[in-house]
Amino acid sequence: MCGIVGFTGITPAVPILLDGLERLEYRGYDSAGVAVVSPREGLQIQKCKGRLQVLRDKLDSQPPLTGTAGIGHTRWATHGEPNDVNSHPHVSQNGRVAIVHNGIIENYVEIKQFLLHKGVTFRSDTDSEVVAQLLEYCFNDHTDPLDAVYAVLERLEGAYALGILCADRPDMLIAARKDAPLLLGYGDGESFIASDATAIIAHTRDVAYMADGEVAVLTRAGIQVFDEYRRPVEKERHFIEWDVSAAEKGGYAHFMFKEIMEQPEALRRTISPRLREGQVAFDELAMTAEDVRRFRRIFIVACGSSYHVGMVGKYNLEKLMRTPVEVALASEFRYSAPLVGADDLVIVISQSGETLDTMAALREAKSLGARVLSIVNVVGSSIARESDDVLYTWAGPEIAVATTKAYSTQLALLTMLGLWMARCLGRVDSAEYAAIVSELEALPDKLAKVIASTDIYQYLASLYFNQQCIFYIGRNLDYALGLEGSLKLKEISYIHSESYAAGELKHGTISLIEPGSLVMSLATYAPLLDKAVSNIAEVRSRGADVVVLTTEEHAERMGSIASHVLTVPGTHPVLQPNLGVVPLQLFAYYVALHRGCDIDKPKNLAKSVTVE
Numbered sequence: 001m002c003g004i005v006g007f008t009g010i011t012p013a014v015p016i017l018l019d020g021l022e023r024l025e026y027r028g029y030d031s032a033g034v035a036v037v038s039p040r041e042g043l044q045i046q047k048c049k050g051r052l053q054v055l056r057d058k059l060d061s062q063p064p065l066t067g068t069a070g071i072g073h074t075r076w077a078t079h080g081e082p083n084d085v086n087s088h089p090h091v092s093q094n095g096r097v098a099i100v101h102n103g104i105i106e107n108y109v110e111i112k113q114f115l116l117h118k119g120v121t122f123r124s125d126t127d128s129e130v131v132a133q134l135l136e137y138c139f140n141d142h143t144d145p146l147d148a149v150y151a152v153l154e155r156l157e158g159a160y161a162l163g164i165l166c167a168d169r170p171d172m173l174i175a176a177r178k179d180a181p182l183l184l185g186y187g188d189g190e191s192f193i194a195s196d197a198t199a200i201i202a203h204t205r206d207v208a209y210m211a212d213g214e215v216a217v218l219t220r221a222g223i224q225v226f227d228e229y230r231r232p233v234e235k236e237r238h239f240i241e242w243d244v245s246a247a248e249k250g251g252y253a254h255f256m257f258k259e260i261m262e263q264p265e266a267l268r269r270t271i272s273p274r275l276r277e278g279q280v281a282f283d284e285l286a287m288t289a290e291d292v293r294r295f296r297r298i299f300i301v302a303c304g305s306s307y308h309v310g311m312v313g314k315y316n317l318e319k320l321m322r323t324p325v326e327v328a329l330a331s332e333f334r335y336s337a338p339l340v341g342a343d344d345l346v347i348v349i350s351q352s353g354e355t356l357d358t359m360a361a362l363r364e365a366k367s368l369g370a371r372v373l374s375i376v377n378v379v380g381s382s383i384a385r386e387s388d389d390v391l392y393t394w395a396g397p398e399i400a401v402a403t404t405k406a407y408s409t410q411l412a413l414l415t416m417l418g419l420w421m422a423r424c425l426g427r428v429d430s431a432e433y434a435a436i437v438s439e440l441e442a443l444p445d446k447l448a449k450v451i452a453s454t455d456i457y458q459y460l461a462s463l464y465f466n467q468q469c470i471f472y473i474g475r476n477l478d479y480a481l482g483l484e485g486s487l488k489l490k491e492i493s494y495i496h497s498e499s500y501a502a503g504e505l506k507h508g509t510i511s512l513i514e515p516g517s518l519v520m521s522l523a524t525y526a527p528l529l530d531k532a533v534s535n536i537a538e539v540r541s542r543g544a545d546v547v548v549l550t551t552e553e554h555a556e557r558m559g560s561i562a563s564h565v566l567t568v569p570g571t572h573p574v575l576q577p578n579l580g581v582v583p584l585q586l587f588a589y590y591v592a593l594h595r596g597c598d599i600d601k602p603k604n605l606a607k608s609v610t611v612e
């Protein structure tokens with residue numbers, strides 16, 4: 001939540017900051033602001049409520065802000081409503097420092113009280129402002145900005161990624177990080193900070209990821225990094241593999257649609273390098289077959305759509321490995337005194353690699369002695385760095401708040417992991433192993449077939465975009481799939497939606513079905529098709545319209561009982577959700593389009609949830 005960008009160099013900072021904020025806007029879009037510092041003008045700030053365009057318009061209507069060092073921020077409000085004053089950057093009382101902050105300062109009330117007693121006047125309702133005010137207060141005892149920053153950090157509790165400008169150091173930018181993402185960018189005569197690489201990729205692909213407790217001093221001459229004890233740190237540099245076009249819409253109306261269409265290619269990147277001579281091969285894993293044989297249980301821990309991947313994973317891993325698998329919401333896991341120990345494997349799933357609850361669950365699992373393997377999209381992210389093993393999904397940057405290609409690649413990778421572990425345990429026979437591998441190879445092409453035509457989804461959306469509520473029902477893997485379909489719909493179209501295990505309907509929920517209700521019946525899981533048919537009959541006889549999602553093979557049978565049928569190619573059952581999810585993504589997309597929703601930036605949401 002919240003996006004930060006910072007720059008120091010020899011060219012004007014504002015255009016670089018605005019370009020960076022545009023690429024970070026998916027992280028939060030309540031308000032935006034920039035601050036620059038110049039030798040003549042000191043600190044200059046512009047910030048306002050609303051989307052980045054509002055800020056651009058304001059800046060266009062005034063003389064340009066001069067300065068070759070600056071910080072920018074796009075906000076997802078936590079403390080204090082979205083308004084101009086609560087927007088970042090925050091400036092200290094006497095204008096000596098400006099800061100941008102991502103995270104939550106948990107002891108801000110205490111610090112605020114302390115400063116109020118010292119006569120400091122506050123302007124905003126935010127927790128973040130205390131950082132600016134405390135920093136200026138610390139300048140009373142410290143003349144060196146870095147001394148003052150360390151004095152402030154000592155007193156802060158909570159999470160922060162900070163960008164700091166000082167009025168009397170127009171060439172310098174200071175950054176600090178604890179439990180919130182921040183990376184450093186190394187340019188030619190210029191240096192950058194950013195919440196993620198998309199913000200600076202147009203200027204440099206040479207980056208380093210800040211670790212907790214680190215402080216960085218950036219000038220145009222380079223970047224110095226210090227650890228929490230102020231010892232110099234030699235950072236490992238990474239080269240970002242993808243280029244700026246990967247983070248642009250490339251002619252598509254929405255990032256979400258672009259990312260749906262990118263799924264065949266994303267899957268190819270995830271799957272192909274890990275298949276060799278008919279075998280799943282994970283060169284990147286330190287975990288051995290011996291380790292796998294030691295695990296008594298597997299836990300899958302994640303949030304949102306990544307959790308839904310875990311729900312599919314539970315069915316698949318238990319089927320393939322015959323090892324008990326428990327799926328937990330990260331936000332619940334950490335507070336449930338989990339019965340996890342040294343003989344357990346905890347699989348953590350996260351697109352961003354920065355979700356705070358997931359990160360906290362990972363730490364909890366590690367402290368209990370479990371081995372942690374993460375499935376992550378963002379290279380170098382906190383979750384990746386703190387895991388014992390990492391499998392990267394290689395989906396490329398995902399910008400739309402509603403995940404699509406990250407979900408698909410997580411799903412494929414988790415199934416591959418299950419297959420690999422099943423083979424380590426000797427619990428999958430060669431014929432089935434070969435059948436799944438062959439279907440993994442075919443998966444990108446089959447998915448390309450699903451997205452080849454979107455007419456049917458547009459048509460169904462035109463029929464049903466005015467529904468008050470849409471139900472998703474399914475059994476086994478189709479139930480897990482429905483959870484994702486329902487979330488996709490509600491997060492971008494704002495239609496209330498529920499997903500049920502179809503067998504549970506008659507234990508209560510069926511009372512909500514009435515003439516005209518829309519039920520999406522997911523019937524791709526071949527072993528339970530007869531059961532799906534009965535559930536469809538139950539809701540049809542109460543007047544519901546039923547859209548059935550099934551495989552091509554069963555289209556005719558389902559066509560005779562449904563209002564409409566959507567089909568996907570058949571594949572091995574463990575991979576079927578990988579194809580089934582795409583029609584649900586497209587249906588949600590077109591419903592939201594019909595309703596005129598802001599698809600890439602749904603209300604109240606942010607892409608990366610770095611607060612509890």
Ligand code: AGP
Binds near residue numbers: 304306353402607
């Ligand atoms: C799904 O479309 C959402 N963006 C959300 O549920 C997301 O999956 C969740 O916040 C977890 O994020 P992560 O994968 O980055 O940890």
